[in-house]
Amino acid sequence: MIAAEHLAAAPVVSRPHLSAEQQTAKFPLRPVSAHWPAAGMDRDEVLRMWIEATPRQEDPRSHDFRRRGLMLMLDWLQEQAGRTWHQRWHASGADAAGERWADGPASWLERRGKFSRTRLETMTSSLVVMIGADVIRPSLGWLLTGGKKRKLARNMIRSRDAGGFARLDDFCRADPGISDLARRAALFRTAVIIAAKGGTVADIVVGDLLEVLAVEAEMRGSRRSGSATFRALRETGVFGAGVPTLRKIRSIGQRPVEELVDSYPIACRPIRDLLVEHLKERQPALDYGTLRGQTYQLAKCFWQDLELHHPGIDSLHLSADVAAAWKQRLRTRRTTTTTGSGDRIEVAVELLGYQDTLACIRAFYLDLAQWALEDPARWGQWVAPCPVSQQDLNRRKTTRRRKARMDARTRERLPVLPILVRSADQQRRDSQALLAAGQQASPGQQFSAAGQTLIRIRRPHANPDNVWAEDLATGQRRLLNREEDNAFWAWAIIEVLRHTGVRAEEMLELSHHSLVQYRLPTTGEIVPLLQIAPSKTDAERLLVVSPELADVLSAIICRIRDASGAVPLVRARDYHEHVWLPPAPLLFQRRVAAEPQRIARERVSALLDDALSHTGLVDQADGTALHYTPHDFRRIFITDAILNGLPPHIAQVIAGHQDISVTIGYKAVYPEETVRAHLAFLARRRALRLSEEYRTPTDSEWQEFLGHFERRKVATGLCGRAFSTPCIHEHVPLTELV
Structure with missing residues (x-):
């Protein structure tokens, strides 16, 4: 038994992306100075600096308005504690007050009997002037809230680094992937960084922008235009050479075994350490995807489940009841379903693939037993009877059920595949027609295409390149750009999968370099x-x-070409190994925010579901909408090829199977195929037999044949002799006695 002090608190579950602390450790923040010249100026020096920085062509009335507001703000701050204007700003509590920071100046005016809405407006408007002059540096949290800080970017551009902001603005305007909304957000974030940290645009580092994005995400959720801001600063040379993309910075690479295990809270520290040591021993022989899978099975499916149902458990020696209960939980799960009468009941559903976890746990116990013979001091204390027997891993019934299930899916989906193909192609054409008509229409104008009538609407803060329209029939607002993009890629995915039978990951790895030519040596045909x-x-x-x-491939290439005619290079992430692949001209790429990215695996399934929703096809088993997986197209391709005469060994080569039995397993056997093959066999056999054997019997022969079955009774029962053969039993048939 393990002492109670070893039952430590469960570690914190890691996030799917790098946390703000992990990003900061990789890209340090720029330190904020406690003292700088402008913050220590006296009141007259601040006024003189502001007058010198004020444009000479400014309207005198506006100039007087800003001067009076600045004097009021300086008077208020001068009464706060601190030696510098920056210290007085924080001592006033305005920075911590956030959006209600103006309550302090309002109370100050009321105490002096000078409060009015106009005077308060004049006073608070001058704060952006002080920020632009670098007199105070508010916190990021204050700068990212609303109010007067909307004017921040305009004042920073005018007073701090006009050239740096101009270069950033020119890049954003020239990049077709950066919308006007993202451009304004990039300028605002840049102004926020300079206002909080000082310096110019060229002084910004990666950590500064990551900090701003983290504060934004904490305050109101992440925004997609953050990648556009990062790209603009990176491409204009602010971040320097060799800085990866924001997506790559935020993604988690291959994590050490300790972090993988700690992703699942385990209370018993010795067991946690044992799992870590075991996985480290196995790690050299495993790829990263398999390592993650085994960690999930050992830590999550096995030990964490045991701790959940048996608190305080600290030994691998499981009783028969505990092991049986765990295997039952692993095999089934409780789910709620609705009966035909409308009642909701809870039923147990058998999980698929649970034997993979059983095999992993059995291998874990057997590894400990084997390693204990080689190193008893290290592994001997953990040897215990394995709760998983060899019989638990018998997959014969599971394999047969899986084969029957997959064959049923193929038989149901193969006949309706032409319907899906026609529907996807029609949806693509309709969405293109709607988008073209919408682009020609003005805001508020009604237009019709593909049998639909919509009205173009204007969204002031949306990307001007987007075409928003309202469906007059349903009242739904639709983004026609997105509909056209989704329809095209759904059509492309369906066509490539059904014509090639490739796996989903193989399809997503297709690049412009995948298209090659072969010249036949006999005819010279390419x-x-x-x-x-x-x-x-x-x-x-x-x-x-x-x-x-x-x-199809030609349409894809034409769609993804950039302005120069080249296919953009995309750095994709290996889903299993969690590593970034070298840049390649991938075919299945689409622009997300400001950067081209490879279409994700999850997006492939979503696009297929969307395409199927327009067909009206339903699953014959439960009446729900029919669902296709990318692998269904692979089974359909192999089945259709073999049914149409392609030899199985050629289908094996095309499918990329190492064993022909796998290819045969993919092929669904149709009942009518069996009937046709059997009838053909009978016809061939009959053609080889003598024709007189198949003549029509005479009446006497037929009566003799029927009478044979009437004369089979013997003293002890029925004689099983064949037709026209004597009885070999010792008893005489009763009919013969008569």
Whole structure:
């Protein structure tokens, strides 16, 4: 047994992205100075500096308005504690008050009998002037709230670094991927950083922007234009060379085993340490994806589940009842369903793939037993009877059920595939027509296309390139750009998957370099080929590009080309290994915010579901909407190819299977196929037999045949002799006695 002091508090679960602290450790913040010249000026020096910085062409009335406001603000701050204006600002409590910071100046005016809305407006408006002059440096939290700080960017551009802001603004305007809203956000964030940290645009470091984005996310949620701000500062040379993209900075790479295990709270520290040591021993022989999977099975599915149902457990020696209960929980889960009468009941549903976890736990126990023979001092104390027997891993029934389930899916989806193909193509054409008509319409103007009537609407703060419209039939607001983009990629995904039968990850790894040519040595004909990069089996293969597939690939390439005619290079992230791949001209890429990114695996499934929602197809089993997975297209491709005469060993090569039995397993057997094959076999066999054997029997022969079954009774029962054969039993048939 393990002492109670080892049952430590569970570690904090790690986030799917790098935390603000982890980002700061990688990209340090620029320190904020406690003293700088402008903060220590006296009242007259501040006024003189402001007058010198004021444009000569400013309207005298506006100039007087700003001067009176600045004098009131200086008078108020001068009464606060502190040696510098910056210290007095924080001592006043205005910075901590956030959006209600003006309550302090309002109370100050009321105590002097000078309060009026106009005077308060004059006073508070001067604060951005002091910030622009670097007299005070408010906190990021205060700067990112509303109020008078909306004028911050304009004042900072005019008073601090006009050239730096101009270069940033020119880059954003020239980049088609940065919307006007994102451009304004980039200028505002840059102004916020300079206002809080001092310096110019060139002094900004990566940590400064990461800090601003973290404060924004904490205050009101993250904004997509943050990537545009980061890209603008990176591409204009502010961050220097070699700085990765914001998406790469925020993503988690390959984490050490300790962090993987600590992702799942484990109270028993010795068991946690044992899992870490075991996984470290296994790590050299595993890829990162497998390592993460085994960590999940050992820490989450096994030990964390045991601690949840048996608090205080601290031994791998499980009783029979504990082991049986754990295996039952692993095998099933409780879910709520609605019956035909409308009642909601809770039922137990068997989980698929639970035997993979059982195999992992059995391997864990067997590893400890084997390692204990080699190093008893280290592993001997952990040896215990394995709660998973070899019989628990018998997959025969599971394999048969899986085969039947997959065959049923293929048989249901193969006949309706043409409906999905036609619907996706029609949806693509309709969305293109709607977008083209919407782009020609003015805000408030009604337009019709593809049998639909919409009205163009204007959203002041939206990207001007977006086409928003309201459906007159439903009253729904629709973003036609997004609809057209989704419809195109759904069509492209369906076409590529059904024409090639590739895996989803292989499709997403297709690049412009995947298209190669092969010249036939006999005829000299050039055959276009599609090179499939090594993925699951670590072996590449070549597929012949059909004319239909060539049209689809050509449409994709034309869509993703940039202004120079080249396919943009995209740095994709390996989903399993959590590493960034070298830049490549990937075909399945789309622009997200300001950067081209590879389409995510989850997005592929979402696009397929969206395409299916327009077909009206339903699942025959439960009446719900029919669902296609990317792998369904692979099974359909193999089944259709073999049914149409492609030899199985050729289908194996095309599919990239190392074992032909896997290819045969993908092929769904149809009942009508079995019937046709059996009838053909009977016809061939009958053709080989003598024709007189198949003549029509005479009446006497037929009566003799039927009478045979009437004369089979013997003293002890029925004789099972064949037709026209004597009885071999020792008893005489009763009919013969008669």
